[in-house]
Amino acid sequence: MASGRVRGPTPRWGLAVGGAALFLLLLPAAAAQGCSQNTNRTCEECLKNVSCLWCNTDKACLDYPVTKILPPSSLCKLSSARWGVCWVNFEALTIALSVLGGALLLGVACCCCLCCCGRRRSRRPDKSDERAAREREERRVRQEERRAEMKSRHDEIRRKYGLFREENPYARFENN
Incomplete structure (x- = not known):
C-alpha cells in the first residue's frame, strides 16, 4: 500500500478463459493447414484430424464446414463425403440417424401414452x-x-x- 497501488484479488479463471479463447482462435488456422496437406493421400490419414472432411470423388481432404450440420453439395456430395470414419458416408449416416431418432421418439411417445392411459384407468x-x-x-x-x-x-x-x-x-x- 505504500506504493499507492490498490491490489485486489486476482481472478484465477481470467487466465483460463484467455487461454481457451486463444486456443479457439488458433484452432481453425491449424486445422486448415492440416486438412489441405492430406489431399491426394488416404482417407485414414485425412480423418486423423477431427476437423477434416474426406471427399471420395476427388480424393480431397477439406475443412469441415463448422457453421453447417451437413456439408453443402458444392463442397462434396453426401454420398462421397466421409467424416470420422472412412466406411460410412454422410448419406447413410443421415438415414440411419433419422430412423434411429424416429424410433426413439415413437418409443417415448408410446411409453408416455401407456403410462398416462394406465394411470387414468386405475384411478376410477x-x-x-x-x-x-x-x-x-x-x-x-x-x-x-x-x-x-x-x-x-x-x-x-x-x-x-x-x-x-x-x-x-x-x-x-x-x-x-
Missing part, C-alpha cells in the same frame, strides 16, 4: 364394472329376501301340521 373404476357390481349386490339382496320368504313359508307349514320344532323341547316345562 369403469362404468361397466360399477354396473356389474351394482347388479351383483341387487341379486344378492333378492336372494336373501327369497330365502327368508321360503323359510317363513316352511315354518308356517310345519306349524300347521305340528312338525314345528322348538329349539329346546323342555323349555315348556321349565316356565310353569
Whole structure:
C-alpha cells in the first residue's frame, strides 16, 4: 500500500478463459493447414484430424464446414463425403440417424401414452364394472329376501301340521 497501488484479488479463471479463447482462435488456422496437406493421400490419414472432411470423388481432404450440420453439395456430395470414419458416408449416416431418432421418439411417445392411459384407468373404476357390481349386490339382496320368504313359508307349514320344532323341547316345562 505504500506504493499507492490498490491490489485486489486476482481472478484465477481470467487466465483460463484467455487461454481457451486463444486456443479457439488458433484452432481453425491449424486445422486448415492440416486438412489441405492430406489431399491426394488416404482417407485414414485425412480423418486423423477431427476437423477434416474426406471427399471420395476427388480424393480431397477439406475443412469441415463448422457453421453447417451437413456439408453443402458444392463442397462434396453426401454420398462421397466421409467424416470420422472412412466406411460410412454422410448419406447413410443421415438415414440411419433419422430412423434411429424416429424410433426413439415413437418409443417415448408410446411409453408416455401407456403410462398416462394406465394411470387414468386405475384411478376410477369403469362404468361397466360399477354396473356389474351394482347388479351383483341387487341379486344378492333378492336372494336373501327369497330365502327368508321360503323359510317363513316352511315354518308356517310345519306349524300347521305340528312338525314345528322348538329349539329346546323342555323349555315348556321349565316356565310353569
